[in-house]
Amino acid sequence: MNIYDIIVRPLETEKAFALRDQTKYVFVVHKDANKLEIKRAVEEIYRVDVDRVRTMVMPGKANKTRGRRVVRRRAPWKKAVVTLAGGGRIEALEA
């Protein structure tokens, strides 16, 4: 799997921004990618040292359609919280 397929995009939410103070960056990753692949991909794309990767599969949310009994469900997706080694920062993701 290509490294650019592994890292889908950085996750930009209030919580993800708050974690950056702890040198933790949150990404949306390919659902089949494992922690090692994610570590290598982040190190290669952003030229940083990764200390630790924690992943979790987020359940797809249900979209209810008004007036109809159909419930659409979004696909589950994988989130990775990447902790950088030695208090490093990813400049490309900073303001």
Added chain:
Amino acid sequence: MFEVTKELLDSHEALLEIVFEESTVDEAKRRAALKISREVNIPGFRKGKAPYAKVLQYVGEPTVIQEAAELLMDEAYPQILEKGEVSPYGPGEYVSMQPSPLTLKIRVPLQPTVELGDYHSLREPWVDPSVSGEEVTQTLEQMREEHAILEHVDRPAAMGDEVVVDVKAVANGDVIVEENEIEIVLSESRPFLSHEFVAALVGMSVDETKQVTLVLPETVEEPSLRGVEADFTLTVKHVHERALPNVDDALASTVGSFETVAELEQDIRQRIIRRKQDQTLAEYRAKLSAQLVEQATVAYPPLLLKETLDDIVDEASKSIESQRKMSLEDGLRLDGLTLEQFREQMRPQAEARIRRSLALSKLAELENVTVSDEEVVQEYTGLMGRLGVVEELSSRKIEVDSPLGRNLRSSALGRKVLDRLASIGRGEGQVPGYGAEVPKANGVDVAEHEVDASAGEVETPKSEADA
């Protein structure tokens, strides 16, 4: 924090160019981003929690700069005006904005300026009005007519009699008048409807019916009937001979609480002189204020003209609504005008009103003419008296700072200024008028005469910017 450069425009406005320091702009941009994040729903963030970078990315830098510029202007506008040494008449208007370095151009309307010139040398001859014996006699004659004694007579109607007539008139196949027992005085000097109509009635006896065809005069109310032939059917019901009373003490006691004819004549003389005094004073003031305005050099911003035109349109709108029971737009459409054309037509009137108002305000300022709170209360009491409001109501206290109080103050100030102008025009102290010493004219005290309040209105322009 910022630099201000000023350019004075011919339109009596100042063009201010404000260049903000970078550090000031950065700080403002951050505050602006916070404000935006509180108002805009940014996915992944609660309102007001999105970081600066995310807001910049989400709404774009131009939006943040625009918001920052507005914040800076709101905060720094008074200092900008102070630094630019500008005395504004009203709120400024954005002209342009450059983002880097943040440079704003605003156009600020300036306070009107008035130069009255040598107004102390204004002169206008004052002529005391007089009353001739002929005018008194005419009034007495009118009183005799009004108090004529009517006597039934059994003879044909003659000139000078009063007849009671049933009248029916048909014009163009329509009945235009059908009234019974109309009282008509057969007079040559003041004929009812027309001379021909009166002539038709002369010679008619009681219960006699006559049919005549007459051309309706140009004085009839309905325009479509003017000059139209109408068939009249006239039936005389009564003929009264009118006996005019003699000018004697009896007449004097009938028309009022006078004991002698001399008293009645004096009262007539007083009333005529009061009317003439009012008229002469109003004309005198109008001439002088016209001279004052003529020699004054006045400069004012377009905003003042716009506001005055708005007032005129508003007045016209109310007038049309009350008189013609329609909206201003409908009224103008009937006259073949658009609102814009009407405003353009009213422009000279608005300009004249501004010039007069500014010149008189300046005169009030230079001559230190003011109106005290007590005078406002007096004005209120006078107004209540003229309106015939009972004493209890008129004795209620008026709030001098209420809209009515301000209006009365403005009205009183206007009259006082015109009084001052009138005294300047005579080259002496006071002239007869509001609050002034009243001279005796033809031996008659005219202290209680009234002056048209609307003639003395002064609209004081705004003194502070609504920035």
